[in-house]
Amino acid sequence: MSDAPDMIKAYEPAEVEAKWYPIWENSNYFHSDPNSGKKPYSIVIPPPNVTGILTLGHVLNNTLQDILIRYHRMLGEEVCWFPGTDHAGIATESRVDKYLRQEENTCRDDLGRDEFIRRVWEWKQKYGGTIIRQLRTLGCSADWERERFTMDDGLSMAVRKVFVELYKKGYIYRGQRMINWCPVAKSALSDEEVIYKEENGKFYHFRYPLADGSGYLVVATTRPETMFGDTAVAVNPEDERYKHLIGKMVKLPLTDREIPIVGDIHADPTKGTGCVKITPAHDPNDFEVGKRHNLEVINVMNPDASMNARCGERFAGLDRFTARAETVKAMEELGLVEKIEDIRHAVGYSERGNVPVETLVSSQWFCNMKELAKPAIEAVKSGKIKFYPERWSKTYFHWMENIQDWCISRQIWWGHRIPAWYNDETGEVYVGMEAPTAPGTWRQEEDVLDTWFSSWLWPFSIMGWPEKTPELQKFYPTCDLVTGPDIIFFWVARMIMAGCEFMDEIPFKNVYFTSIIRDDLGRKLSKSLGNSPDPLDVIAQYGADALRFTITYIAPVGMDIRYSNEKCELGRNFANKLWNACRFRRLQGPVTPDFRRLAPSLVLTSDERWMLAKLNEAIGSITTALEEFRFHSAAHEVYELVWSNFCDWFIEAEKVPLRAGGEDKERALMVLDYALFRILKLLHPFMPFITEELAHQMQFVEEGKSIMFESFPTMDDMIFDPAQIELADGKFELVRAGRALKSGYNIPDGKKVNFHIKANSPEMLAFLREESASLYSLLNAAEIKLELDAFDTAANGAAPAQAAQLGTISLPLTGLIDVAAEKAKLNKQIAELDKSIAGSRAKLSNEKFLAKAPEKVIADAKALLEKMEARHAELTALLASLQ
């Protein structure tokens, strides 16, 4: 046993993983050929932010993609995983601005537009795309030659083309509308970029005096500082309390303005006082009311959400929150505060800026989505695109059927500049792929496009659209998309719309929505909480394979994952188990030649047939699970197969023929090799590094080749009689019973003892006789008496025993037996059995059951009852023998 000096006792992933990745990449293994005749299989990566670093969310997401890619590669398909990064407008702009402030004592605004953009590109060259390198550490087999960036020339051209086409169709327009404004980015945002948080707030009731001095109205607001923009007070036209006031004026406190009282259905008589202050510039509802009554729109804020000159000297320049307090104070000074209530309400926050957004009226570019949504809704409804889990389609439909115009312009610099030019002299607007050539002075729009306006084209822009490239021909539409449900609106829905509109074809067939990863306590992972482990640390500690396997194993379908680093012990231990199974095999001698296919003439043992049957079963269920995106279930199956079936039982059982040597050993080695190679292949998509290493260590795969191009195992054609497999299972059950007896008497496992086995039938006896060497080994027995007769208690004294399917096993411990304990144990077993038998009999004597249940269910129930009754008789006899 000195044949495998190269295999250390405990698997160490670091070196192995560092060794294989460059070999794979330098051998061009991930390269895809759009001209091949093979069936295409493609995935586009959800492009991570170019500023990003690997998080556990990426680990989960990309592990699953890599599992799919490797699985389909092993199915012999032409696979292509398109990688790349996203320019992430606002995030990158503020990241680089921060960098400039920290490192160079300058900033965006100091540098000016052109220089700043130049510096962002520079930063991107230097620091960007870290995550792309990190994905290699994880083992991802993407086609890196095809890495793209959303601001590459080609992709930028696609963006302009799409903009121009949608403009010509009349979908894209520029208009004055209510939008969400981020005071930090000083830019407009789309509705989707606003996150609502429940907060404690105040509800201020103010008195607005009537201009004629005949009293006052009480209005309530959560935003007192916007009152400088009030241009009316609305009451419901049906409201008896106030309808006589419609048309009169109120004096707007803190200003010199008088504003009208208007009748509008927006005012709900049942809410508050029934009077609403109308601030068209700062509230979407008020904006609508303003339009109906032709009210002036007065913006009272600066771009950074401080108050502007319209608010008067006392308030101008104040931050909005300071201004709020100050306004209330001023109103109190005037005695116009009726009351202040505490309320809980939802406040919209800017996703990036993490401050409350302002809703305000602004001139922006919008895209009308109504028509684009129609075919995209149909694509999912008809089942052309399938969602996993399916329930997300409900969320999708709800959003798509109520889709609003998309605010696509951003007042930042980093991004795709909107291809629109203004002629200030003529007032003309030109929209085109390139600058206008017509004479005159043209000024390009300053705004850039929302980042998602390039990401929604990703599945085809990454393949070279609008050119008709071989990649588009071969790989579009892509097959599967793996992404988080948090970007279903931002990205998934919009990609479907873009695909249908510009390719006239869906962008992908299946969308798998991953789980959200949380910490042990169920909290979201975040930098600020400090509960976000660095995957690279985890990989250094446990190995990439361990992390991949663990996260797949613990990720339930469509639910949150509770993750902690310690859980990776599962994957690490599993890798070690596999390593040692192979190490054991290597210690037995060199690889056998027929490891790819066993000779049909080979006469197998019961254990070997059992193992191959289990293997076949596992291959079937793992394949189905992968096809149905049930990754965790596939991981559980393969874990069970390797650990429980292969290691715990099969290797232990094969030690008998291995020790016997000669032909027995030869055959055992062949079966071990055959099974091991299949196991390595099954596991490869989950744990690419260790399976590659072991496939070479075991000499299943030649030097210069890779397991990743071996075919994924399919069920082989060996058919086994289920009755034989059941006998093998029965033997293991008997062994378990025997071990339990030993354990019950605190007999060390290593100590050899005598057993007596009474077989339940002559056939079973014959089988057990054939298997007796195996029984000796698995039970570590000194001597086993195998008979049809019960242990002779009269002659030898009472013995502890356990009943199993094939027979009763007893431990003849003459004189040492604890009779009372044994009786108690038996009585407990009998009592439990009594219950089950009673239930079973009741069921079987129920005429309705017999009439309505399927035949198979009835037959199974009868067989079970028989088994239980036999077991019952056996236990009763054992009890009697103890008297």
Added chain:
RNA sequence: GGGCGAUUAGCUCAGUUGGUUAGAGCGUUUGCUUUACACGCAAAAUGUCGGGGGUUCGAGUCCCUCAUCGCCCACCA
């Protein structure tokens, strides 16, 4: 206000279309340096499947309802 999800062993979770005695990992207890593996082996204990009602011969699984927790959407001034 609408929608979705969760509630199963001490913890984290499996449990395909309703059909044997509800499973795994971790943890706990006991015994093991058995020549692949202590990142291990063998054995053991632990559950009124959130409460209530219903459908059914049969419910962890389907329906209704309540409770708790979480997420998403929605203009409540």
